[in-house]
Amino acid sequence: MMLFDIFDPKAAPRPVGIDLGTTNSLIAWVNDGHPETVTDCDNEALVPSAVSYDERGNVIVGRAALRRAPLYPRETIVSVKRFMGRGASDPETRRLGPWEFVEPKTDDEAKVVRFRVHERIVTPVEVSAEILRALKRNAEDRLQRVGGVVITVPAYFDDAQRQATRDAGRLAGLEVLRLINEPTAAALAYGLDKKQDGLFAVYDLGGGTFDVTLLVLDQGVFQVRATGGDSALGGDDMDRALAARLLEAMGVGDTGWSPEVVRLALDAARSVKHGLTDREAVEIELPKVAGGEVVVTVTRDELDALVRPIVERTGVVCRRALKDAGVTAAQLDGVILVGGSTRVPFVRRYVAELFGREPLADIDPDQVVALGAAVQADLLAGEGAKQDVLLLDVLPLSLGIETMGGVVEKVLARNTTIPAGARQVFTTYADQQTGFELHVVQGERELAADCRSLARFTLKGIPPMPAGLARLEVTFRVDADGLLQVSAKETTTGVEQAVVVKPSYGLDDAQVEQMLLDALDHGEEDLSARRLVESKVEAERVVRATAQALAVDADLLEGDERAAIDAALAAVRAAVDGSNASRVRSAMEALDHATHPWAGRRMNRAVSRAIEGRRLGEVEGAVASAQGVEAHLEAHGHHGDPQ
Ligand code: ADP
Ligand code: MG
Numbered sequence: 001m002m003l004f005d006i007f008d009p010k011a012a013p014r015p016v017g018i019d020l021g022t023t024n025s026l027i028a029w030v031n032d033g034h035p036e037t038v039t040d041c042d043n044e045a046l047v048p049s050a051v052s053y054d055e056r057g058n059v060i061v062g063r064a065a066l067r068r069a070p071l072y073p074r075e076t077i078v079s080v081k082r083f084m085g086r087g088a089s090d091p092e093t094r095r096l097g098p099w100e101f102v103e104p105k106t107d108d109e110a111k112v113v114r115f116r117v118h119e120r121i122v123t124p125v126e127v128s129a130e131i132l133r134a135l136k137r138n139a140e141d142r143l144q145r146v147g148g149v150v151i152t153v154p155a156y157f158d159d160a161q162r163q164a165t166r167d168a169g170r171l172a173g174l175e176v177l178r179l180i181n182e183p184t185a186a187a188l189a190y191g192l193d194k195k196q197d198g199l200f201a202v203y204d205l206g207g208g209t210f211d212v213t214l215l216v217l218d219q220g221v222f223q224v225r226a227t228g229g230d231s232a233l234g235g236d237d238m239d240r241a242l243a244a245r246l247l248e249a250m251g252v253g254d255t256g257w258s259p260e261v262v263r264l265a266l267d268a269a270r271s272v273k274h275g276l277t278d279r280e281a282v283e284i285e286l287p288k289v290a291g292g293e294v295v296v297t298v299t300r301d302e303l304d305a306l307v308r309p310i311v312e313r314t315g316v317v318c319r320r321a322l323k324d325a326g327v328t329a330a331q332l333d334g335v336i337l338v339g340g341s342t343r344v345p346f347v348r349r350y351v352a353e354l355f356g357r358e359p360l361a362d363i364d365p366d367q368v369v370a371l372g373a374a375v376q377a378d379l380l381a382g383e384g385a386k387q388d389v390l391l392l393d394v395l396p397l398s399l400g401i402e403t404m405g406g407v408v409e410k411v412l413a414r415n416t417t418i419p420a421g422a423r424q425v426f427t428t429y430a431d432q433q434t435g436f437e438l439h440v441v442q443g444e445r446e447l448a449a450d451c452r453s454l455a456r457f458t459l460k461g462i463p464p465m466p467a468g469l470a471r472l473e474v475t476f477r478v479d480a481d482g483l484l485q486v487s488a489k490e491t492t493t494g495v496e497q498a499v500v501v502k503p504s505y506g507l508d509d510a511q512v513e514q515m516l517l518d519a520l521d522h523g524e525e526d527l528s529a530r531r532l533v534e535s536k537v538e539a540e541r542v543v544r545a546t547a548q549a550l551a552v553d554a555d556l557l558e559g560d561e562r563a564a565i566d567a568a569l570a571a572v573r574a575a576v577d578g579s580n581a582s583r584v585r586s587a588m589e590a591l592d593h594a595t596h597p598w599a600g601r602r603m604n605r606a607v608s609r610a611i612e613g614r615r616l617g618e619v620e621g622a623v624a625s626a627q628g629v630e631a632h633l634e635a636h637g638h639h640g641d642p643q
Contacts, residue, residue, distance in 0.1 A: 011143075011144040011145050012145070012147075013145040013146060013147030013148075014029050014139075014143045014145065014146060014147050015029065015030070015147045015148045015149070015150075015177070015374070015377035015378050015380065015381035016028065016029045016038075016139055016143075016146055016147070016148075016149050016150075016373075016374060016377055017029070017035075017149070017150045017151075017152070017185070017370055017371070017372065017373025017374030017375070017376060017377045018132065018135055018149055018150070018151045018152070018169075018370065018373060019152050019182070019185070019367075019369040019370035019373060020049070020081065020128060020131065020132065020151055020152065020153075020165065020168075021049055021081065021206060021207075021369075022049060022079050022081040022082065022206060022207060022208055022209055023048065023049060023079070023206055023207030023208060023234075023235075023340070024046040024047065024048055024049060024206075024207070024340070024366065025046075025047050025048075025049050025131050025132075025135060026038075026045050026046055026047065026135070026366070026367060026369075026370035027135040027136070027138060027139045027370060028367070028370040028371050028373065028374035029139065029143060029374050029377075029378075030374050030375060030377075030378040035189065035371040035372075035374040035375050035378075036371070036374075037367050037370055037371065038135075038138050038139045038142045038143070039138075039142075040062075040138045040141075041141075042063070044063070045366075045367060045370075046366060047061070047062040047063075047131065047134060047135060047138070048062050048063055048065065048066045048078075049078065049079065049080065049081065049131055050062065050065035050066045050069060050076060050077070050078045051065055051076070051077050051080065051127045051130045051131060052064075052065035052068040052069070052072060052075055052076035052077075053075050053076075053117040053118060053120065053122070054068075054072075054075070055118055057118075057120075059130050061130050061131055061133075061134040062131075062134055066078070070259075070260070070263050073097075073098045074098055074099055074100060074117070075117050075118065077097075077099065077115060077117075077122075077127050078097070079096070079097070079207075079208060080124050080127040080128055080131075081124075081128070082096055082231070083096070083113045083124035084124050084125070084128065084161050084164040084165060084168075085124075085157075085158070085159075085160030085161035085162075085163060085164040085165075086112070086113055086124070086160070086161075087110055087111055087112070087113070088101065088102070088103075088104040088109065088110045088111070088112060088113050088114060089104065089110050090113070099115050099116075099117075100115065100116045100117075101113060101114065101115060101116070102114040102115070102116050102121055112124070112125070115127070124164065124168075125164050125167045125168045125171060126168075126171065128164075128165070128168035129168045129169075129171035129172040130172075132151075132168055132169060132171075132172035132174060133172045133173070136172060136173070136174060146174070147175065147377075147381055148175045148176075148177040148377060148380065148381040149169060149174045149175060149176055149177060149377060150176075150177050150178050150179070150180055150185075150373045150374070150376045150377040150380065151165055151166075151169055151174075151176060151179050151180075151373065152179070152180055152181065152182045152185045152369050152370075152372075152373050153165050153179050153180075153181065153182065154181070154182055154209075154211055154229075155181040155182065155183055155184075155211065155213045155224050155227045156211070156227045156229060158397065158442065159442070159454065159483060159484050160454075162179055162483060163483060165179060166179060166483075177377060177380045177381060178376070178380060180372075180373060180376055181213070181224060182202075182204065182211070182213075182338065182369045183202035183204065183211070183213035183215055183224070183336070183338070184215065184222045184224070184372070185368075185369045185370075185371075185372030185373045185375075185376065186202050186204075186336050186338045186368045186369050186372050187200055187202065187215055187217070187222060187336060187372065188222075188372035188375045188376055189363055189368045189369070189371040189372035189375060190334075190336060190360055190363065190368075190372075192217060192334070193217065193220050193222065194220075195217060195333075196217065196219055196220055197217055197218060197219065198216075198217045198333035198334065199214065199215070199216055199217070199225070199327060199331055199332050199333050200214070200215045200216075200217065200332065200333060200334045200335070200336060201213070201214055201215075201318070201321075201322075201329075201332050201334075201335045201336070201355060202214075202215060202335075202336045202338055203314070203318070203335060203336065203337055203338065203342065203351050203359065204338035204339045204342075205233075205234055205235070205311075205314065205338075205339045205340075205341035205342050205347060206234050206235065206339040206340060206341060207234050207235045207236055207340065207341070208231075208232065208233075208234040208235075208236045209229065209230070209231050209232075209233065209234050210229055210230045210233040210234055210313075210314050210317065211227065211228070211229040212227070212228045212229060212314070212317055212318045212321045213226070213227050213228075213321075214226045214227075214321055214322070214324075214325045214327065223417045224417075225325040225327075226321045226322075226324040226325035227321065228317045228318065228320050228321035228324065229317060230313060230314070230317055233310065233313055233314065234339075234341055235270075235273070235339075235340060235341035235344075237310045238269075238273055238303075238306070238307045238310055238341065238344070239266050239269045239270045239273060240266070240269075241306040241307065241310065242269035242272060242273060242298070242303065242306055243262070243265040243266045243268070243269040245298075245302075245306065246265045246268055246269055246272075246284075246286060246296060247261070247262070247265045249286060249294055249296045250265065250286050250287065250288055250289060250294065251288045251289040251290050251294075252265075252289055255289075256289040261289075264286075264287075265286075268284055268286060271284070272284055272298050272303075273303065273344070274343075276298065276299075276300050276303050276344075276345075277343045277344060277345065279300070280299060280300050281297055281298065281299045281300065282297070282298050283295055283296070283297050284296050284298070300345065303344075303346070304345075304346040307344060307346055307347070308346065311344075311346060311347055311350050312350075314350075315350070315354050318354060318355075329354070329355045329356050329357075330356060332355060332357070334357075334359075334360055335351060335355045335357060335359040335360065336359065336360045336368070337351065337359045337360065337361045337365045338365050338368055338369060339365055339366070340365065340366045342359075342361070342365045343365060343366075348361065395412055395413075395414055395416050395418060395420070395478060397414050397442045397443055397444060397452075398410045398412060398413050398414040398442065398443065398444055399411055399412040399440065399441075399442050399454075399476055399478070399484060400412075400440075400441055400442075400451070401424070401426070401438060401439065401440060401441070401474055402439035402441055402448035403426065404429050404537040405533035405534065405536065405537040406447050406448045406449055406533060407446065407447060407448070407530050407533050407534055407537075408441055408443075408445070408446060408447065408448050408451055409424065409426075411423075411424055411474065411476045412476050412478065414444060416478075418478045418479070419477070419478060419479050420477075420478050421475065421476060421477045421478070422475070422476050423473060423474065423475045423476075424473075424474055425471055425472065425473050425474075425491075426472040426474060427467075427468050427469070427470055427471060427472065428465065428467050428468060428469065428470040428472075429467055429468075429537070429541065430467055431464075431465075431466050431467045431548075432464035432465070432466075433462070433464070433465075433467070433470065434460065434461070434462050434463070434464055435458050435459060435460045435461075435462065436458065436459045436462070436470075436472055436488065436490075437456065437457075437458050438456065438457050438458070438459065438474065438486070438488055439453065439455075439456050440453075440454045440455045440456070440484070440486050441453055441454060442454050446529060446530040447529060447530065447533070454484070455486065455499055457486075457488075457497065457499045459472065459488045459490065459495060459496075459497050460495075461495050462490045462493060462495055463493060465492075467541070467544075467545075469492070470490055470492060471490065471491040471492055472488060472489070472490055472491075473488070473489045473490075473491050474486065474487070474488045475487045475488075475489075483500070484500075485498060485499070485500050486498065486499055487499075528581065531581045532579060532580075532581040532584070535581045535584040535585055535588070536576050536584060538588070539572050539575065539576050539584050539587070539588055540576060542572070542588060542591065543569060543572055543573060543576075546565070546569060546591065546595060547569075549602060550565070553598075553601075553602045553605065556598055556601040556602060556605065557598055558597075558598075561594070561597070561598055564594040565591070565594045565595055565598070567594075568587070568590045568591040568593075568594040568595075569591060571587040571590060571591070572584070572587040572588060572590075572591050574587075575587040
């Protein structure tokens, strides 16, 4: 009997969840209350994240693309996730593969990596969109119509990387409901959100990346407490270790190497590794360089010994994440296994020992993320949607504003849970300033030059005012997808402007990690650089204010006050030219001392003028400049939700 699928034009669009992985991607949906993955025509749920372009302009995705990779390495793009949201000038991008990159000619072009394949130029967003399109087609075969989609991203993904993922979804013709973190999706698949409270570790060992995330569940809401990872650690390393042993058996030593032989050994290694997940020993027949064949037997014990040093590296990362979150393994309520490589029995044993408990592994670790994403999509789009499901995550790196002298004022700190908002008030540094240049940066370092530049914009049209009078209120809002919006308002005039930050350059997890390490390494150094810059900026401002005051109120000087002030001013200027922060500060104290009695007289004059009917604001300004000490930057920072 033939079975026909009858297309129902009124079929309701189904919400779906997508795990867009570095090695493999999957799509899932909720069937009658139970999440399940969609399989393709070969009955496979996993679609390798590989895209190959042939010379006739065809785009091949998945297993077929992966088969083309050894033959057409430059036309087949794998692990494109590593390039998402990343700039072309990023030196990292060159080391990641055999592909031809297009040299950027303009700043705009430098914002994204571009691959040249035959005559076409493709970006990581476009390549990812091809993978998403293939998943969508598979789902349409099964579900007829695909509705809103939830796509997962690593917890450490920054703004640029999230933005790029969302763009890829849109490009594939998908309605992206939300991006959620991979570990959060895994926890949802296990239904942990129903438990109300708890602390969970998600251990994700994939093909080429390792991530660990500590999730806090508080009244049904997830928050990422800490993340850690290694962007060059995964199943591929196991394959390489085992392939080295197989190559030896094939008689490949210092000679006999060729790309084909290595590829063969790697493929053989992977299938042996997979076989050893369910069996104690696997036999494989391999060609010998000298001719003939050799049968190699690999036991589980041998594999364990080979993977041990690789897996032990994950332990270091996990312990650091626990420390970051300020918790011990004993305080955890559960550990979740994610990623194909956690099928390796040694990995399971290691994780159990590391955390002192059996990890949750009943749900296929390959599928758990996609299943959780489907659950979330169903909740967001489904009828009677429980809209109160709010997933909270954290910022991977601090967000801030560059202030005078290139110093960063952090507005939202690293690990702040999102959605979040924060507001800070800044003031003008120079007299008659009619515009503010705002420079939004991300990173942990004290100086803007050492952080990542996210956006610049100018708030114009402020009426000229004396320095320090304008009140610039800068608001940062990070939405549930981790995307940043910055708005600035000059409160005395109401002039306002907002930008959605579409960052120019992407950061990958290794860079995030590197930036964190740098901040630790340079902490002391940065702090003293910051102190020096700040004291110089302040000193220059005071010198200018004093000079201005001398121009108006010199008649109030008595005795040899002028000479003392001039000498003190010269000392401050000399200190500013040097690089000793404490010298700047002591010269400032001396100047303050020299101007003190005169400042009192100036204040009296200002006050009596005010009584004569002048505007209070001017008086405040006059008083401030008389004192010569109003900070150039005021941080009335308050953290919390702006709504
Ligand atoms: P990613 O999240 O990076 O896309 P996956 O979670 O799909 O990656 O993991 C892919 C890795 O899992 C590969 O290295 C693959 O060899 C490994 N893997 C898949 N199945 C098994 C298995 N049965 N035994 C051991 N390793 C496996
Ligand atoms: Mg994965």
